[in-house]
Amino acid sequence: MQLDQxxxxxxxxxxxxxxIGALVVTAAAFHDGTTPVDYTLIALGCLALxxxxxxxxxxxxxxxxxxxxxxxxxHPGPLSALPVLxxxxxxxxxxxxxxxxxxxxxxxxxxxxxxxxxxxxxERTLLLAGxxxxxxxxxxxxxxxxxxxxxxxxxxxxxxxxxxxxxxxxAGEERLRIARELHDxxxxxxxxxxxxxxxxxxxxxxxGEEVPPALLAIQEAxxxxxxxxxxxxxxxxxxxxxxxxxxxVERACAAGLAVELTVTGEERPLTATVDRAAYRxxxxxxxxxxxxxxxAKVTVELAYAGDELxxxxxxxxxxxxxxxxxxxxxxxxxxxxxTALGGTLHAGPRAEGGFSVRAELPLGIPEDVS
Numbered sequence: 322m323q324l325d326q327x328x329x330x331x332x333x334x335x336x337x338x339x340x341i342g343a344l345v346v347t348a349a350a351f352h353d354g355t356t357p358v359d360y361t362l363i364a365l366g367c368l369a370l371x372x373x374x375x376x377x378x379x380x381x382x383x384x385x386x387x388x389x390x391x392x393x394x395x396h397p398g399p400l401s402a403l404p405v406l407x408x409x410x411x412x413x414x415x416x417x418x419x420x421x422x423x424x425x426x427x428x429x430x431x432x433x434x435x436x437x438x439x440x441x442x443x444e445r446t447l448l449l450a451g452x453x454x455x456x457x458x459x460x461x462x463x464x465x466x467x468x469x470x471x472x473x474x475x476x477x478x479x480x481x482x483x484x485x486x487x488x489x490x491x492a493g494e495e496r497l498r499i500a501r502e503l504h505d506x507x508x509x510x511x512x513x514x515x516x517x518x519x520x521x522x523x524x525x526x527x528x529g530e531e532v533p534p535a536l537l538a539i540q541e542a543x544x545x546x547x548x549x550x551x552x553x554x555x556x557x558x559x560x561x562x563x564x565x566x567x568x569x570v571e572r573a574c575a576a577g578l579a580v581e582l583t584v585t586g587e588e589r590p591l592t593a594t595v596d597r598a599a600y601r602x603x604x605x606x607x608x609x610x611x612x613x614x615x616x617a618k619v620t621v622e623l624a625y626a627g628d629e630l631x632x633x634x635x636x637x638x639x640x641x642x643x644x645x646x647x648x649x650x651x652x653x654x655x656x657x658x659x660t661a662l663g664g665t666l667h668a669g670p671r672a673e674g675g676f677s678v679r680a681e682l683p684l685g686i687p688e689d690v691s
Contacts, residue, residue, distance in 0.1 A: 335371045341403050342367030348400040355395055362391040366404040373411040378420060384408040385424040389431040396435040402428065402449050406456045413460025414467075421460070425453040478576050479611055500554050508550055515543030566603040570621055573607045579618045580607065586625030595682050598658050599623070599632055602666075605651045606634035606678040613638060617675065629664075632680040640676040642669075655680075 345363050349355045366387035373380045384404040392401055405428045412421040433446050518540040525532045570582040591599065603621060610619045617638035624631040652668055655678075659666040664682040671677045 330374065331371075334374060337407075338367050338370040341370060341407055345401060345403055349395070349397060352395065352397050355397075359391050359395045359397075362387045362394070363401075363404075366391070370404060370407055370411075373408065377408075377412050377415050378417060381408040381412045381417070381420055381424050385427055389428050392428070392431050392435055399445050399449055399452075402432070402452065406452055409453055410456040410460040410463075413457045414463045416464060418457065418461065421457055425450075425457070429453070475577060483612075503550065504554055508547070508554075511543055511546050511550065515540065515547060518543055566600060566621065566623060569600070569603050569607055573611065573619070576611070578607070578611050580621060581619070582621045582623075584623045584625075588623075588625055589684075591630070591684065594662065595630065595684060598662055598664075598680075598682060599630060601658060602632050602655055602678065602680050603634060605655050609651060609678075610634070610636045610638065610676070613640065613676070628684050630682045630684055632678075632682065634678040635671065635675060636677075637673075637675040639674070640670040641674055642672060644670070 342364060345367060346360065349359060349363060366384045369380045369383040369387075385408065388401060388404050391397070395401075405424060409421045409424055412418075412424070429446060429450060432449060433442060435442070518536055521536055522532050522540055525536070567582060570580045573580045607619065607621070610617065617636045619634065619636045622631070622633040622635075624633070655668070656666050659680050659682065662682055664680060666681075667677070667679045669677065
């Protein structure tokens with residue numbers, strides 16, 4: 322049976338704690354005067370390491386307290402410091418540098434107090450101080466490395482989103498170009514054919530002549546071709562959304578963006594124009610947050626209030642009122658879309674930091690508004 326990632330991590334952490342405990346217990350077994358109380362303190366200090374991922378500060382406190390008590394009671398060798406070293410490293414790795422330094426000072430003070438100050442005690446203390454310094458430095462280095470990996474992954478995801486957006490934009494531009502070409506050339510030609518066939522049929526009937534079946538077929542085929550061409554042009558020019566705001570939030574979360582969606586008020590069906598505008602506003606706001614807000618938290622709120630829909634997208638990124646952004650194509654298009662519906666839009670940095678997009682869309686907009 323294949324284990325999930327959480328179970329594998331727990332087994333790894335438990336194995337690490339047992340391995341450190343085995344080393345310290347082995348060293349204690351060769352030390353004269355070790356009592357059952359000492360073995361109990363060793364076990365508590367080492368087994369606490371199994372929870373370092375979920376409670377690093379508690380693990381640091383427990384390992385430091387129990388191991389320092391063991392050192393003061395049994396006066397062991399430098400290997401007794403292994404549980405505290407591991408706890409200091411993991412605490413520094415998650416950013417608790419101050420607590421790790423305090424734990425180091427407490428343990429070293431306890432180690433120095435194990436007996437009269439001799440050259441051997443001083444040398445061992447300096448050796449342990451070097452070990453603890455290495456534990457702090459490697460913990461901080463690991464933290465910086467993990468941050469670098471997360472940043473690199475975020476940039477890769479952003480680059481992928483940018484490529485997808487560029488591809489969709491090019492596809493939309495190509496559809497519009499094809500629609501224009503068909504409308505300007507093919508529609509004109511079919512209209513001429515249909516018109517001439519209609520004139521010929523009319524003149525034949527006016528003169529009392531029998532209308533040739535081929536001419537009637539041309540007239541009917543021209544009308545059918547015109548209807549099909551109009552339907553094709555409508556499909557090419559349509560820019561319907563491919564989902565809902567909830568789906569956009571789900572995709573953003575899957576891409577690594579911390580997004581939370583809340584819906585308040587009595588949710589109701591929207592007209593196609595309002596639904597399309599709401600989708601595009603949330604889509605553009607999330608895209609901007611992914612590009613400019615980094616690892617910020619984003620909140621998306623859809624509020625149904627009376628005869629209007631309030632859309633609010635806030636992030637706690639680096640935007641600030643003293644550095645207003647330059648409106649780009651996305652914000653300009655968003656504002657044009659909202660204005661066309663008779664709504665209002667505010668987009669700009671928040672006073673407390675971060676960026677906010679707030680749109681108010683009136684409900685009940687006729688379907689032909691674009």
